[in-house]
Amino acid sequence: MEEDYVRILSKAIERFSEILRDIMEKAHRILIMGHNDADGYSSMAIMALLVEKIFRKESIHWMSFDSPTELFRSLNNFNVKMYDGVIVVDFGSEDELRALFEILGERVFVIDHHVSYPEEYKEYVLNPRMLGVETDSFACSSTLSYSIAKSLGLSPKSMYAPSIVGAVGDVQYDYEDSETVVRALVGYNRLVLEELKSHGLVVEEIAPNVYGKYQQTVREAINKYGLCSKLFSDIVPERYSMKSWHDLKVDEKASIIMKIIERISRMDLVKKEILSELFIYDYIFPYEKFAHFHEAKEFSTLINNLVRLNLGKGARSLALSILKYKHLREDLSILRQVEQYLREANKKKREYYKRAKEHATQLVINDVKVLTFMDTSETPMPPSITGSVTNFLMSVDRGLRDIYVVGTYERKRDILKISIRISSEDLIKGTIGEIIKEIAREMGGEGGGHKFAAGCEFTGLRDDKNAKKVFYDVIYKILSI
Known part of the structure; x- marks a missing residue:
């Protein structure tokens, strides 16, 4: 097919x-x-x-x-x-x-x-x-x-x-419907990837699923971002402590991967679901000079940070420019601009993540567990970040709930944005994207999405009370289908 x-x-x-x-x-x-x-x-x-x-x-x-x-x-x-x-x-x-x-x-x-x-x-x-x-x-x-x-x-x-x-930035992975144990690009995306690999422009390799390993030392990255950092904090030998993943030789990378596999084997955890969380296919750009642009996932996170956190037109223009022109990705002055924006972006993200984690509440409707967060604070997070915050809640919760819903109401523009993630396709009939499209249209908004992720938006609400009502109405309608 x-x-x-x-x-x-x-x-x-x-x-x-x-x-x-x-x-x-x-x-x-x-x-x-x-x-x-x-x-x-x-x-x-x-x-x-x-x-x-x-x-x-x-x-x-x-x-x-x-x-x-x-x-x-x-x-x-x-x-x-x-x-x-x-x-x-x-x-x-x-x-x-x-x-x-x-x-x-x-x-x-x-x-x-x-x-x-x-x-x-x-x-x-x-x-x-x-x-x-x-x-x-x-x-x-x-x-x-x-x-x-x-x-x-x-x-x-x-x-x-x-x-x-x-x-990669659109999370275009699929491992449940494919033979691979580790998440990878598939379908037409795979066709394009293989073509670029044949030109030597992209290298694909299995690596620990740890964000930041190309921009920090491997030890720092595992300690900070590892799914099971307490289990693997001693995996990286002392002699590698000053190297990023990009700096390691092939045999050094293989050694770390084997040590992780050996440890989870002793714990009887060698299962597809576990391996798919611990490892990922990295897509490396061998001709890139600076660490921010070495690997597709970290590059895509950088772009999302520049364009989705209300950093201004300058940040968005910079994002478009570095995607267009390789010579700009080799310019030190451009790199300094990128890093300055990233410091600002990371500060904002930490604030939004902390707010969501501290104020998220659980609903149980027809035995379905829903973790929700609705931001109606004086300085609500921008609508563009709700998807990332929803993913964050799902990550820290380890997917224990069935549905994750995050909303933000921006009073000045009178916009309510809602992002939805589901942990299993068995929860609903059809895809969540199609369901949200119909619900939003029925309620006078716009919506759509994918198999496990969706979003919708409403205007003309005028105040927090109406925004909250619409937020919870969407949740109840999802579960009534």
Whole structure:
């Protein structure tokens, strides 16, 4: 089945490439729009490179959005008609995209993989779901953008980083439906990965599932971020204590991995579920000079930090620039800017995570355990961070609850954003993305998502009381289906 999907999608990419070529050859002022996350920015970077290098367009503008509401407001607040070519990436929002098509007609081209899209404009929307591909981890916007750009003449060497950063940043792993024990890119994402590996642009290897091991010493990373840091804190020999994972030789890495496996073997914990948490496939960029850009997962986290934490236009521009241009990733002054923004981002994230952990509450509805956090503080977290906070709660809780729901209400813009994660697909009928899409629409909002993750947004609530009511109504509706 997966081979059939790849064949169908590859054929569609050939056709859609020609559609985009036709739009670009006629256009003079180009607008590139995308979602405010690693996949969205990676896809925008690839499309911007394509427009600059292949179509030689000089008038290129870009915009990113946290939500459908922001996109809708922007369409009403600026003259979108000034653009005669618009590329939208990683933004599945049926009503807003329909409005954009109604304004610009056949000058719009969409690359996406979400569940919400305007069916009547399918000739201009490259979305695997519209081709019958329903596998959630099959393809993301950045790998689709890569294939479109490559088909139109852009070199893989100029876009290897954003292609994989977007896929990894969108958590496009799947191990439950595949033979591999360790989480890895699959489907069409795998096809793009293998192509980049064949060019020597990406290296794939199994490693401990420890964030920060490319930017810190291995010992620091395991002690700080390891799933079972107390169990493995003595695994790294003293002689490696000043080395990052990137600095270790192949045999040194293998030695650490074997020691972890030996220890869990003695504990009788060699199971797929355990191994998939302890290890992960890293996607390494061998031609990158600085640690922040060595590995796709850490690179994608950096991008999400820059674009999702209200650090300003400068941070978002920097994110797009370092995804586009390798020479900027080798510039010390750029690196210093990145590190300055990251310090600010990490401070904010710690505050939001702490707030969620301290104030999360459990609901039990029909024997389903739901961990919830609704932020209505004086300085609520930005809507763009709710997904990360939901993932954080799920992580620290070790997935012991069934559903995790985080919401934030931003009074100034009158926006309620809700993110949902489920720990098992058996909890509900269908995918949570489809369910949230229908619930949100029924309640006057916008929503969508994936198999295990979804989000929705509402406006016109006016105050905290109404926002809280909608927040809990969404939860009860999920469990009533």
